[in-house]
Amino acid sequence: MTNLTAPRAFHVMSKPTGAICNLDCEYCFFLSKDELYPGSGFRMDAEVHEAYVSQLLAAQRGVEEVVVAFQGGEPTMMGLDFFRRTLELEVRYAAPGQRVLNTVQTNATLLDDEWAEFFHEHGFLVGVSIDGPREMHDAYRVDKGGKPTFDRVVRGLEVLTRHEVDWNALTTVNAANGDHGREVYRFLRDDLGASFVQLIPIVERVTPELLELAESGWGDRPGQRPLYRQEGNLVTHRSVGAEQYGRFLVDVFEEWARHDVGDVFVSMFDTALAHWMGMDQAGMCVHARTCGDAVALEHNGDLYSCDHYVEPGYLLGNIAEGRTLLQLVDSPQQRAFGSAKLETLPAYCRGCDVRFACNGGCPKDRFLDTPDGERGLHYLCAGYQTFFHHVDEPMRVMAGLLRQGRDATALRDWYARADANRDAEEACTCGSRIPWGACHGD
Numbered sequence: 168m169t170n171l172t173a174p175r176a177f178h179v180m181s182k183p184t185g186a187i188c189n190l191d192c193e194y195c196f197f198l199s200k201d202e203l204y205p206g207s208g209f210r211m212d213a214e215v216h217e218a219y220v221s222q223l224l225a226a227q228r229g230v231e232e233v234v235v236a237f238q239g240g241e242p243t244m245m246g247l248d249f250f251r252r253t254l255e256l257e258v259r260y261a262a263p264g265q266r267v268l269n270t271v272q273t274n275a276t277l278l279d280d281e282w283a284e285f286f287h288e289h290g291f292l293v294g295v296s297i298d299g300p301r302e303m304h305d306a307y308r309v310d311k312g313g314k315p316t317f318d319r320v321v322r323g324l325e326v327l328t329r330h331e332v333d334w335n336a337l338t339t340v341n342a343a344n345g346d347h348g349r350e351v352y353r354f355l356r357d358d359l360g361a362s363f364v365q366l367i368p369i370v371e372r373v374t375p376e377l378l379e380l381a382e383s384g385w386g387d388r389p390g391q392r393p394l395y396r397q398e399g400n401l402v403t404h405r406s407v408g409a410e411q412y413g414r415f416l417v418d419v420f421e422e423w424a425r426h427d428v429g430d431v432f433v434s435m436f437d438t439a440l441a442h443w444m445g446m447d448q449a450g451m452c453v454h455a456r457t458c459g460d461a462v463a464l465e466h467n468g469d470l471y472s473c474d475h476y477v478e479p480g481y482l483l484g485n486i487a488e489g490r491t492l493l494q495l496v497d498s499p500q501q502r503a504f505g506s507a508k509l510e511t512l513p514a515y516c517r518g519c520d521v522r523f524a525c526n527g528g529c530p531k532d533r534f535l536d537t538p539d540g541e542r543g544l545h546y547l548c549a550g551y552q553t554f555f556h557h558v559d560e561p562m563r564v565m566a567g568l569l570r571q572g573r574d575a576t577a578l579r580d581w582y583a584r585a586d587a588n589r590d591a592e593e594a595c596t597c598g599s600r601i602p603w604g605a606c607h608g609d
């Protein structure tokens with residue numbers, strides 16, 4: 168096949184149970200996607216399963232490691248045999264020397280020793296969704312009966328830890344934990360032992376017509392959610408505020424930079440560093456220049472432009488019905504989706520001094536007007552500005568260290584030197600207006 172414009176490595180987020188999950192997190196945009204498939208059993212069948220694994224491995228020849236990713240809904244509801252078959256398919260279809268990393272994003276509530284042994288034995292990387300200490304986690308992460316889930320998640324994590332499974336934390340930043348960056352981070356690092364942390368802002372965008380239902384937690388019964396679309400310019404009370412998000416990131420950064428550079432990996436900080444190093448497509452897609460390299464695969468083989476655009480207008484095709492994964496990723500429709508992110512950037516962003524790091528954020532949340540009245544400014548712009556301006560100097564230091572072939576962990580010494588003569592009563596470096604000694608100097 169010639170003239171393919173698809174990226175050599177692209178990411179597929181597969182959803183073997185579609186939107187079906189055993190929990191009912193209030194802010195989950197994905198639960199309503201069952202509306203797209205009325206009457207479906209929501210289980211990836213053998214044909215689609217084989218098409219997914221075989222086509223992904225075939226498409227990514229020449230890539231050092233292929234990531235086979237399962238997300239949801241809740242993928243562990245497929246049962247272990249589904250994942251055992253995944254391994255068989257990988258053995259059958261991998262090219263000689265081709266390495267495969269399997270990843271699963273889970274709420275961890277269904278995990279037991281058998282799951283953890285399996286994950287450990289086969290080197291799975293397990294992402295666990297947890298939003299911080301009990302009261303913050305339980306604010307929105309509830310089960311179908313509205314009951315808290317913290318204890319069940321922590322039990323699942325304990326099983327993973329006992330079996331030495333590689334795991335990372337996926338933590339949403341929302342209205343309930345948004346003022347507690349350091350507390351959340353310390354909980355993940357110290358209480359749970361997390362060394363990889365992904366922070367995802369909750370921006371629950373809704374239309375005026377849907378606001379009331381959304382604010383009520385989408386009604387009393389599961390299944391009452393209308394299909395979630397990226398529409399409207401209002402947000403629910405569960406959404407993080409723009410400034411709040413920026414302060415949250417700064418709060419975590421000030422802790423991380425002093426103590427954990429090189430030991431704990433926070434995807435937002437790694438992404439920022441990559442941008443300060445001049446790599447504008449590296450790290451989190453939301454801050455890449457263009458989109459299009461991360462598609463979402465539904466249980467029935469339908470492929471969508473992105474996990475956040477599982478909507479009829481963004482359906483690329485079905486991988487079990489003629490066109491392959493690579494052909495769909497390479498389609499003009501998907502290439503146009505990818506470049507639209509850059510092409511629709513408002514003039515205000517194009518002139519922004521931190522645009523190289525921000526790139527205007529994810530198009531799904533670009534629903535504000537710029538100060539000069541152009542539509543398309545990201546909802547979190549104020550927070551992005553706060554964060555990217557705050558980290559400019561330490562990012563330059565780290566980038567400089569790396570360019571000299573030195574270790575970025577020397578940033579800790581840079582902070583230690585600056586902190587040595589700091590007065591406990593002076594305002595903290597994070598901008599909180601709390602005395603240094605009672606804030607990041609404690």
Ligand code: SF4
Nearest residue numbers: 452453458473529530
């Ligand atoms: S639309 Fe948003 S989430 Fe999807 S690939 Fe683009 S930046 Fe990422």
Ligand code: SF4
Nearest residue numbers: 516519522525527548
């Ligand atoms: S910080 Fe704001 S103005 Fe700057 S690129 Fe990002 S969204 Fe645009």
